[in-house]
Amino acid sequence: MQHVKIPQDRIGVLIGEGGETMRRIEAEAEVRLDIDSENGSVAIETVGDPVRGLKGPEIVRAIGRGFAPEDALRLLANDMMLFDLVDIDAASRNKNDLQRQKGRLIGENGRTRELMEELSGASVVIYGSTLGIIGTPPEVDAARTAAEMLLDGAPHGAVYSFLEERHNEMKHQGMQYHRYPGGTAGEDA
Template identity: 75%
Template sequence: MRHVTIPQDRIGVLIGEGGATMRDIEDRAGVRLDIDSETGSVGVESVEDPVQGLKGPDIVRAIGRGFAPEDALTLLDDELMLLELIDIEAATRNETDLTRKKGRLIGENGRTRELMAELSGASVVIYGSTVGAIGTPEEVEVVRNAVEMILDGAPHGSVYSYLERKHNELKSPGMEYHQYTG
């Protein structure tokens, strides 16, 4: 059994109304969840296909980091789907800096986060001091690079240009070799 600890305020989301979300995860991932709502500790035990069961802890972790259960369950869609969590706090000096950088990642009315998701093809959530991305390795890499650019202080315009370029590359395989990237 593997253990994942999630924030208290996400336990209800993990369980769902009348336990519906928990049962859905258990059925679809072939795992059994043992949730301690006092501590936020969730035991994840594989009961069916052990390979599919390996995704169980990531599904729980994704919900714990702010993803909607249906987005977290996309991790089961294909073995290439992965969850990446980027620690914003690691790139900040103090609480004020964390708030400022988190604000830059979210953008005005959530626009920056929205564009990261839209143009990369990944699901993107900003929760607490992490940015979470669920997608293929290529999609997640685009999000990671965009987040790092923003955390390093790049202007939003440069980040949006990068996202547009990557969006076009991901949409038209093979074309990336014919584009000028200056």
């Protein structure tokens, strides 16, 4: 049994309309979820395949960090799918700097975040003080590196060039993209 704590405002997303999302996660990840909607604590118990069950806490964590349930469930697509978090707060000096850093990651009209997704192949969500990434190891690595470059103050143009280069490398190496059409979660600015 594992325990994950998620923000109050994400509990409804985890449960879904009439418990639909919760039941889908339980069925696909072969786990049982016990959600305490008072404090955001979620107990996750594996009830089937232990390998699939290991992804249960990651799926709950991903939804808690702003991903749409469909994107979080991509973690079950294959053993190579990863969920990673970049702590924006750790790269910020204060609350104003946190907002500035989030703005750099999101970009004008969300364009930087969109390019990060398009060129890395990973799903990227900015929520609260974190940037979440779901994808294969090379996709996650490209998105994480781009985010860290931006947080370290690199010009957007340099980051876009880096992403273009990585995109072309992955294409050249025959890396398959695991994006699902229209399956992009929003961000909380």
